[in-house]
Amino acid sequence: MDIYFWFFALVAVASGIFMVTAREPLPGALGLLTTFISLASLYLHLHAPLVAIFQITIYAGAILVLVVFVIMLLMTPDEELSVKQYNLSYKSMGAIAGVAMIALLLVGVRGIACIVGEKALPSDFGQPGLIGKLLYSDFLLHFEVVSVLLLVALVGAIYISKRNL
Amino acid sequence: MNDLIIALIKVVFIWVWVLLIAVVMTWVERRGAAMIQDRPGPNRAGPFGLLQPLADGIKLFTKEDIIPAKAKKLLFILGPILFSLPAFSAYAVVPFGDKIVLGGKEIILQVADVNIGFLYIVALGSMAVYGIVVGGWASNNKYSILGGLRATAQLISYEVPWGLALLAIVLVYGTFSLREIALAQQGTFLGILPNWGVFKQPLGFILFIVAAYAEANRVPFDLPEAESEIVSGYHTEYGSMRLGVYLFGEYVNLCTLSALIVTFFFGAWHLPYINMASFLGPISYGIASFLVFFLKVSFFLWLFVWVRWTVPRFRYDQVMGLGWKALIPLGLLNLFLTALAIQLTA
Amino acid sequence: MAKPVVEKRYKLSEQVYLWELIKGMGLTWKHFIFNVKASFRPEPHTIPTCWQYPEDRRPIAPNFRGAHMLMLDEEGREKCVGCGMCAKICPANCITVENAKVPEGEEAKYAGKTYSKTFTIDWLRCIFCGFCEEVCPKGAMMLGPEYELARYTPEECLADKSMLLANFHKAKQEGKLRPPREPVPVVGAAAKPGEEKPAASADEKAVTSAAKPKVAVKAKPKAAE
Numbered sequence: 192m193d194i195y196f197w198f199f200a201l202v203a204v205a206s207g208i209f210m211v212t213a214r215e216p217l218p219g220a221l222g223l224l225t226t227f228i229s230l231a232s233l234y235l236h237l238h239a240p241l242v243a244i245f246q247i248t249i250y251a252g253a254i255l256v257l258v259v260f261v262i263m264l265l266m267t268p269d270e271e272l273s274v275k276q277y278n279l280s281y282k283s284m285g286a287i288a289g290v291a292m293i294a295l296l297l298v299g300v301r302g303i304a305c306i307v308g309e310k311a312l313p314s315d316f317g318q319p320g321l322i323g324k325l326l327y328s329d330f331l332l333h334f335e336v337v338s339v340l341l342l343v344a345l346v347g348a349i350y351i352s353k354r355n356l
Numbered sequence: 357m358n359d360l361i362i363a364l365i366k367v368v369f370i371w372v373w374v375l376l377i378a379v380v381m382t383w384v385e386r387r388g389a390a391m392i393q394d395r396p397g398p399n400r401a402g403p404f405g406l407l408q409p410l411a412d413g414i415k416l417f418t419k420e421d422i423i424p425a426k427a428k429k430l431l432f433i434l435g436p437i438l439f440s441l442p443a444f445s446a447y448a449v450v451p452f453g454d455k456i457v458l459g460g461k462e463i464i465l466q467v468a469d470v471n472i473g474f475l476y477i478v479a480l481g482s483m484a485v486y487g488i489v490v491g492g493w494a495s496n497n498k499y500s501i502l503g504g505l506r507a508t509a510q511l512i513s514y515e516v517p518w519g520l521a522l523l524a525i526v527l528v529y530g531t532f533s534l535r536e537i538a539l540a541q542q543g544t545f546l547g548i549l550p551n552w553g554v555f556k557q558p559l560g561f562i563l564f565i566v567a568a569y570a571e572a573n574r575v576p577f578d579l580p581e582a583e584s585e586i587v588s589g590y591h592t593e594y595g596s597m598r599l600g601v602y603l604f605g606e607y608v609n610l611c612t613l614s615a616l617i618v619t620f621f622f623g624a625w626h627l628p629y630i631n632m633a634s635f636l637g638p639i640s641y642g643i644a645s646f647l648v649f650f651l652k653v654s655f656f657l658w659l660f661v662w663v664r665w666t667v668p669r670f671r672y673d674q675v676m677g678l679g680w681k682a683l684i685p686l687g688l689l690n691l692f693l694t695a696l697a698i699q700l701t702a
Numbered sequence: 703m704a705k706p707v708v709e710k711r712y713k714l715s716e717q718v719y720l721w722e723l724i725k726g727m728g729l730t731w732k733h734f735i736f737n738v739k740a741s742f743r744p745e746p747h748t749i750p751t752c753w754q755y756p757e758d759r760r761p762i763a764p765n766f767r768g769a770h771m772l773m774l775d776e777e778g779r780e781k782c783v784g785c786g787m788c789a790k791i792c793p794a795n796c797i798t799v800e801n802a803k804v805p806e807g808e809e810a811k812y813a814g815k816t817y818s819k820t821f822t823i824d825w826l827r828c829i830f831c832g833f834c835e836e837v838c839p840k841g842a843m844m845l846g847p848e849y850e851l852a853r854y855t856p857e858e859c860l861a862d863k864s865m866l867l868a869n870f871h872k873a874k875q876e877g878k879l880r881p882p883r884e885p886v887p888v889v890g891a892a893a894k895p896g897e898e899k900p901a902a903s904a905d906e907k908a909v910t911s912a913a914k915p916k917v918a919v920k921a922k923p924k925a926a927e
Contacts, residue, residue: 215428217489221434241475244475244478247479252483253512256482256512259486259508263489263493268493268494269496319471319475388734390737391738391741392730392734394737394750396737396748396749396754562720662734663723667723
């Protein structure tokens, strides 16, 4: 029985459920924040401090702040989320997308397990330097492809938001 | 077990020390403002008014604790807590001196010398905004919401140049550990200058300090609380000790940021041209390094006050323009130049 | 005609802002150092723009209208005859005077044949206009230099005769007693000057003493400092 793991796993799941069912937007966002932080704790537990810190810096520190920004722009504290969620087809589409995503992830996890198999961790696993070295040697192509993908997304976003450039 | 007790003592010591600094800072801010504006300031309580923070604290503690009827109660209570937690926990990785030998045991004057201390600072820097946002949202007041909104936008904008300036430092020193960065700044640079980060990263220093002012919500970037526009922003509805926690957290933040500036750019505990370790005993060296470090920190704390009463507040679009159009390109340029210089000299 | 808006063109050094910032900080530093030095000096009034109030007071104007005083003449007799003119003219209705004949055996205490048995001023109502001083035929009422009139209860703000006399004694002791004001000439009303003349000439001494010290008024605050 690993208390540390189960504690944060339970917190992550509970706050995730809270986030999905929350009636008000900001408590929902805070639930998501709790999920992120407990996930980061789990990464720390898995001896991956860099991933944990990235989880907090990027997800909790940047993306969720943006989400909160949009919440504050669009809603007032007295409004409830259900006012904006009347469209049933959006809801059902979201549910289908979610289930599909879970299935995809499961397939992916299984695939990685098949490829890599069981391996002992190297002694300097999870150190920032090692990850950097791997990114620029073995996984350079993947890294560059992701960069290009992000750039394309950026250009696309600007194009959509500013039609008459 | 012994190590645990030492770590506990270090944590308690640095918290008490930082709290003390925050308390004194409230006095320094008010007296400094007064002196700059040609008035005496609070000078009645104790000699030079030094007991004024005590009087303020007693006042805040004994005031009625009001939660507005329309506020979201739970979030309203949560706001100040969320604000002060990152402020206090950031000090876990910031060094406050070199090392001290007590009873034959070498103690590093830093709570935790972790490998990724640097990233920990970056991660915590962005967490403080949740306290502001939650406070502003829970108050259910248009000014408070505007304050929270501004805080989020400003934080996202200035997190980027901040991170870029930090990245350049990582390039220079090749490590994520704050203690190693501090240790690497001993000696001289180019023969004459002290081997401080500011001489290796002058542009990075300017970027970092500007972004630090924005992160701490200090003038000239104090848009989340801008008294003259949105009353007092996110803590308009707060009173008594909840307001006290907000104000206190701000000063603790200032203290952390000043310590970071000193660690990264001003040689941490090293005096220029003098190697203190060579002529001081193990205990006196530890104390001296601590004192030197906080002498430098106090200068930057004073700089925060000095700038606050010199520079007027920026307009909102100016703040955003400065962040995105000036600081980020400069940060990228700085990163590129640093990498180039390292490549050429290595 | 509306003025055309001219947008200022900034030089590059101004656009960079950093140099301008440093110049501004130099200015505030000068003020800071000046005031820090000043605050170490022992005397209370060191920072020029601020008056450290209880220790450090501004000199009051020579004809300042503060707390009321009931005057005594040179022989130490009360000038007030209890005529009630002050109560009548008071726009705030704050003066109450009770008139009585001077009792047997106490003629040495009062200048006139009648005196004010009680004389109460409600400082909560008083607007310190000074009409009572102007109207007094005997020059017995005067608004003194005292201005710290805050009290804890409303009862304490009812100034009775003993308080008004005490004010006089205090002002006399501290040498803050100013000479009585010159009577204001009434313009326009034909009947009034005739009415007022005898009253004024009756107290010739007061008038002459009022005319003289006009110069002395100005000299006094300097001497007090």
